[in-house]
Amino acid sequence: MSDMTSLNKYGAVAEPFAFSIQRRLPGPIERIWAYLTDSDLRRQWLASGIIPAQAGSSFELTWRNDELAGSADGRPEGFPAEHSIQSEVIAFEPPHRLVFSWPPRGEVSFELQPAGSEILLTVTHRRISDRRNMVMVGAGWHMHLDILVARATGAKPEPFWEGWSRLKEEYDRRIPA
Numbered sequence: 624m625s626d627m628t629s630l631n632k633y634g635a636v637a638e639p640f641a642f643s644i645q646r647r648l649p650g651p652i653e654r655i656w657a658y659l660t661d662s663d664l665r666r667q668w669l670a671s672g673i674i675p676a677q678a679g680s681s682f683e684l685t686w687r688n689d690e691l692a693g694s695a696d697g698r699p700e701g702f703p704a705e706h707s708i709q710s711e712v713i714a715f716e717p718p719h720r721l722v723f724s725w726p727p728r729g730e731v732s733f734e735l736q737p738a739g740s741e742i743l744l745t746v747t748h749r750r751i752s753d754r755r756n757m758v759m760v761g762a763g764w765h766m767h768l769d770i771l772v773a774r775a776t777g778a779k780p781e782p783f784w785e786g787w788s789r790l791k792e793e794y795d796r797r798i799p800a
Contacts, residue, residue, distance in 0.1 A: 648775045655742045656718035661715040668771040688783045697784035762790035
């Protein structure tokens with residue numbers, strides 16, 4: 624196995640106000656596509672919500688990170704137990720590319736590419752408002768993807784809030800001022 628178990632691979636600033644991060648996951652590609660598009664599978668690592676298979680369609684994503692953590696322990700002040708956003712599908716190209724809006728003006732893309740017996744997942748979050756949010760978004764995507772890797776490989780994920788808090792400090796050091 625290559626670096627599928629490398630859960631500490633950091634994302635980076637891809638372009639001004641854009642963050643990109645990659646993970647290798649066990650195939651086949653259709654299995655990983657399902658983790659992106661099936662609400663029940665996506666809820667296990669990110670957020671629930673039925674994503675329509677057509678560009679221009681609206682949908683809602685709902686995060687319940689306490690469930691990913693196993694409890695509300697360590698949830699930072701100001702973070703609700705549940706948070707939802709209204710989004711719109713920009714591109715839906717099974718099983719390789721999913722892009723949707725991230726209100727108020729951002730966008731998130733997921734790209735899947737075969738890499739031998741593994742699948743390379745690249746997540747890029749564009750038009751992040753400022754450095755403070757880039758630090759939080761970086762820690763969030765990193766932690767959510769670590770949980771996805773754990774789910775896809777049958778490992779036990781680290782509690783969400785504990786990992787996110789640790790990663791937020793690390794991204795604060797890594798992302799340029």
